[in-house]
Amino acid sequence: AQSVSQHNHHVILSEAASLELGCNYSYGGTVNLFWYVQYPGQHLQLLLKYFSGDPLVKGIKGFEAEFIKSKFSFNLRKPSVQWSDTAEYFCAVNSFGNEKLTFGTGTRLTIIP
């Protein structure tokens, strides 16, 4: 069975700091990888996804993630965070051809102005 690990449960950063949130998955085959974000009081929404091609994926609001197959990782990065990035971030994976997503437990990001 697939599993997703997000090692950082709560991250606190100051504005303008750089961000990297870890995501590791366990599955040996072809995967699709996703980062979803939930801003306070809002729905889950897609930040970015990888399914083929360039392993460096760019998403909305200046976020990017790099798929490193040899490390089973899909870490999320942003060079300079803003207060408005305060949210909960979820990494998710599915195997090729399988629609159901397996989510990590989420990382709560707090940005201090």
Place this chain on the structure above:
Amino acid sequence: GAGVSQSPSNKVTEKGKDVELRCDPISGHTALYWYRQSLGQGLEFLIYFQGNSAPDKSGLPSDRFSAERTGGSVSTLTIQRTQQEDSAVYLCASSWGLAGGGSDTQYFGPGTRLTVL
């Protein structure tokens, strides 16, 4: 356009009662998913509908849980004889269901917070 909507937004029930949760997907989306999020847990897959195909029920935790999707649109998740461990946020998502390979973006609703006393 309208997103995925769910009702009710909050539901408080007594142990042993049945509950029905409703999901209205984005118009035109052929795929519909139910997930739940328990306190301190990630989202857990429950069930997936794609068009007229038989649903993937592999995530339903017990036979007290069932779901149906009428006319390829609205879906209802039913929990019979609720237990306290059923307390969670139940999320519905929909997608176009066209990309194949599992790479479709799933669009999530606001969820229904279920509390079983």
